[in-house]
Amino acid sequence: MNHEFYLEKLKSSIDILSDILDTENYGMCIVDRDGRIVVWNYERFFHLRASDVLGKPVTEVLENTRLHIVAKTGKKELFQLQKINGTNVIANRIPLMHQGEIIGAAGTIIFKDTKELGELYERIEKVENSFRAYRSEIALMYRAKYTFDDIHTENDKMNSLKEFCKIIAQSDASILIRGESGTGKELVAQAIHNGGASASYPFISIDCAAIPHHLMEAELFGYEGTPFNGGETKIGKLELADRGTIFLDELGSMPPDMQVKLLRVLETREFEKSGSNKKTAFKARVIAATNEDLEKAVEENRFRRDLYYRINVIPVQLPPLRERIGDLPCLCQVLLPRSRYGYGKNRLTVAPSTMKILYQHNWPGNVRELRNILERAAIVCGGNEILPEHLPEYLQKYNVKPVNDNGKSFYRQEIENLEKRLIQNALMHNHGNKQEAARQLGIQRSLLYKKISDLHIEYKPKKKK
Ligand SMILES: Nc1ncnc2c1ncn2[C@@H]1O[C@H](COP(=O)(O)OP(=O)(O)OP(=O)(O)O)[C@@H](O)[C@H]1O
Ligand SMILES: [Mg+2]
Structure with missing residues (x-):
């Protein structure tokens, strides 16, 4: 038919x-x-x-x-x-x-x-229009400011990591960024967001370590107005991140009950606001960061294994600054003008003697520590050059010549200074009695004599009054 x-x-x-x-x-x-x-x-x-x-x-x-x-x-x-x-x-x-x-x-x-009905339709249209306007406003408010161009490096490993991140930015798989404090985890997360398809949507960051545990649920999920909370409604970060990126900073600090709830969201791709049973679709990319040993946290049952696997789809490990110390000159160059800008100074440079000191430091605070040091130096520096004395006191200990004018290495000289001080003290305590001093130091008298001669130690006991 x-x-x-x-x-x-x-x-x-x-x-x-x-x-x-x-x-x-x-x-x-x-x-x-x-x-x-x-x-x-x-x-x-x-x-x-x-x-x-x-x-x-x-x-x-x-x-x-x-x-x-x-x-x-x-x-x-x-x-x-x-x-x-x-x-x-x-x-x-x-x-x-x-x-x-x-x-x-x-x-x-x-x-x-x-x-x-026509009026109602018009009202709905108006609400829809303002909703669209608010959405783009939110995207502007929560814009990620860094891009791949802001990641400065001349290190091969960092450069290939940057290229790798440009590739993964195109996917929507979850990413876990690891690295010590100040290595640039948030910078990289923002660059990945801006390098992907969701760049025009919000980048929403939540610091799991900074938010009190009892407020975490409201922060993430938001809540619906009820007679018990005075009818107040809150939009959660999962909803704000719609079509963009949710950045879970310090993931290792996420409380256990939130880990369960987050896992459910990632598996079902939907969530419920507190006080509501209406499901909202979860359409955001997840990037997490941590400087904690998550594997250890998993072994010690502080972090859920299933959540760990769910988020650690693409791991990105940022090397600490001391492992790419060659980046110092290029980082100084980009971080200095920024600090100088704020204090109205002329073009600032880092003196070679200062750079030598920076090379010797092992940078536990990584690039953030370098940025802070340069900002401080830019303020205290009177001229155009950052000199060793503009560095904080804890870096002054490196303000030494590796080889002294007398040809001795810094290390040798420091050891000799220490030996000299020890022997002088022992002689002083024992009123110049070398046998007693050697006994107190736990060395042979012959060795003490040799040291006194080699190190040109002069000891004149104070005359008793
Ligand atoms: N390769 C880089 N080039 C330029 N600036 C950098 C680089 N890496 C880090 N920075 C700067 O160093 C500072 C610290 O970076 P960021 O906040 O991303 O570190 P983090 O790893 O998230 O630190 P934390 O673990 O303490 O949260 C920022 O000001 C960032 O712009
Ligand atoms: Mg950070």
């Missing part, structure tokens, strides 16, 4: 239905697959008789019609506001199917009481 047969059957049922329907305010039109009119019950609205329009393309007869489109797409459109001859009508457009194939489309319109 062909489709025409079914359309015919449909037409006769419609004729019966028309007698039952409130035809005063209700009309129906059916088109076939090609958008040609086969049923026309709109006579009283448009003053066009069925005999005049049957078989014609609906687009030639009805203003703003979409029936021919629905007859192609098969997607129904319900409660749409349509303007016909200057009047708002509520239109429904439904595809007609037979054995899985589209055979046409039916349209119904209601003329009655559309004023209120």
Whole structure:
């Protein structure tokens, strides 16, 4: 049996239905697959008789019609506001199917009481528009400011890591960034966000170590207004991050109950606000960072193994600054102008003697420590050059020459100084009695004599008064 047969059957049922329907305010039109009119019950609205329009393309007869489109797409459109001859009508457009194939489309319109509906529709449209405006405002507010161009390095390992991050930025897999404090974990997370498809959406950061445990749930999930919380509603960070990135900083500090809830969100890709049972889709990329030994935390049952595997899909390990110490000059160059800018100084450079000191430090605070030191130096520096004395006191200990003018290495000289001090003290305590001093030091008297001679130790006991 062909489709025409079914359309015919449909037409006769419609004729019966028309007698039952409130035809005063209700009309129906059916088109076939090609958008040609086969049923026309709109006579009283448009003053066009069925005999005049049957078989014609609906687009030639009805203003703003979409029936021919629905007859192609098969997607129904319900409660749409349509303007016909200057009047708002509520239109429904439904595809007609037979054995899985589209055979046409039916349209119904209601003329009655559309004023209120029209107003409601306009209000909804306004709300939708402001919602869109707020969404882009949020994306602007929570913009990630760093890009891959802000990651400065001349180190091979760091450069290949940067290239790797550019590749993974294109995927939406979860990433776990590891590295000591101040190695640039957040910088890299932001660059990955900005290098991917979600760059124009928000980058939402949550510091799991800084938020008190009892507030964590509200921060992540938000809550719905209830009579118990005074009707107040809060948007959680999972929702704010919609289509963007949620950055879980210091992941290792996430409380155990939150670990369970987060895992569920990642597995089901949906979440519920507190006080609501409505599910919201979770559509954000997850980037986490930690400087903790997560594997150890897993072994000690402080961190859930299943969550660890769920997040550690792509691990990124940032090397500490001491392992890429060659980056110092390039980092100084980019970090100095930034600090100088704030204090209105002229172009600042790092003196070679200062750079030598920086090379000797082992940088437990990594790039952040370097940035802070340079910022401080930029303030205290009077001229254009950062000199050793502009560095904080704890770095002054490196302010020594590796080889002394007398040809001795710094190390040798320091050992000799220590030996000299020890022997002088022992002699002083024992009023110059070398035998006693050697005994106190736990060395042979002969060795003490040798040291006194080699190190040119002079000891003159104070005369007793
Ligand atoms: N390769 C780099 N080039 C330029 N600046 C960098 C680089 N790495 C880090 N920084 C700067 O160092 C500072 C610290 O970086 P960031 O906050 O990303 O570190 P972190 O690893 O998240 O530290 P923490 O573990 O303490 O949170 C920032 O000001 C950042 O801009
Ligand atoms: Mg950080």
